[in-house]
Amino acid sequence: MTRIRASVSAFAPIRRTLVTAALAALVLTGCGGGEPSGSRAARDDADSNVSAAPSTPEQVAFAAMLDKLAQPCSPTGAAASGPTDQKPTGAEGEQQTLAPGESPPTGPIEPGAPTEPAAQLNDRDLCASVQHEQRLIEALQTVPEPTPAEVRRILNGLGYIDERIHGLERDGKATRFYLDLREKGGRLCEAGLAAGEKTDVTVCTVPADGPFAAEEVRR
Numbered sequence: 001m002t003r004i005r006a007s008v009s010a011f012a013p014i015r016r017t018l019v020t021a022a023l024a025a026l027v028l029t030g031c032g033g034g035e036p037s038g039s040r041a042a043r044d045d046a047d048s049n050v051s052a053a054p055s056t057p058e059q060v061a062f063a064a065m066l067d068k069l070a071q072p073c074s075p076t077g078a079a080a081s082g083p084t085d086q087k088p089t090g091a092e093g094e095q096q097t098l099a100p101g102e103s104p105p106t107g108p109i110e111p112g113a114p115t116e117p118a119a120q121l122n123d124r125d126l127c128a129s130v131q132h133e134q135r136l137i138e139a140l141q142t143v144p145e146p147t148p149a150e151v152r153r154i155l156n157g158l159g160y161i162d163e164r165i166h167g168l169e170r171d172g173k174a175t176r177f178y179l180d181l182r183e184k185g186g187r188l189c190e191a192g193l194a195a196g197e198k199t200d201v202t203v204c205t206v207p208a209d210g211p212f213a214a215e216e217v218r219r
Helices: 008-030 035-048 057-069 123-140 148-157
Strands: 165-171 174-182 188-196 200-205
Touching: 035 165, 057 123, 123 188, 123 200, 148 165, 148 174
Parallel strands: none
Antiparallel strands: 165 174, 174 188, 188 200
């Protein structure tokens, strides 16, 4: 048998290559499966900034619509052109009526304490809610077949964006929905029932912070 002789220097490049490959494998394992630390940090930054994305044109238009509807309200939030013929209320907030021949009370009439959800709304939101309800009812009561798709189309046409429309579902021949109208720390929402001429929209409230949740709505 002929022996193959080679100098030690002939194997040196191979040994160096193997050592380099082993070190590279250890570095990659320590960095989490081969993902460069710089790429991972960039991805984490992107994930943390999801909620801080700039407003879309739809969101800007929606905010402008909310401001426009609140314009009839005075700086303190009371409706500048609100009703002035409201009947007096008693201490418990119930309307007082006079029986035939009965004299009106001579003492001052204490206004009743606001009930839910009015007690949870600031004056501006309480005033704006009337504007929302009026335009919503006017638009929806003309829809003979208020399917969820048709109601969404009407709401979009009024300026309410999809991310603020919740609980849109069929209820018999009607469609129920919620509108999240919170802004500037407010709690305003509207609960709607699109049912043709019987359409009804009422004010409601939700917590000022966090995502909209139907189970937290107060009416």
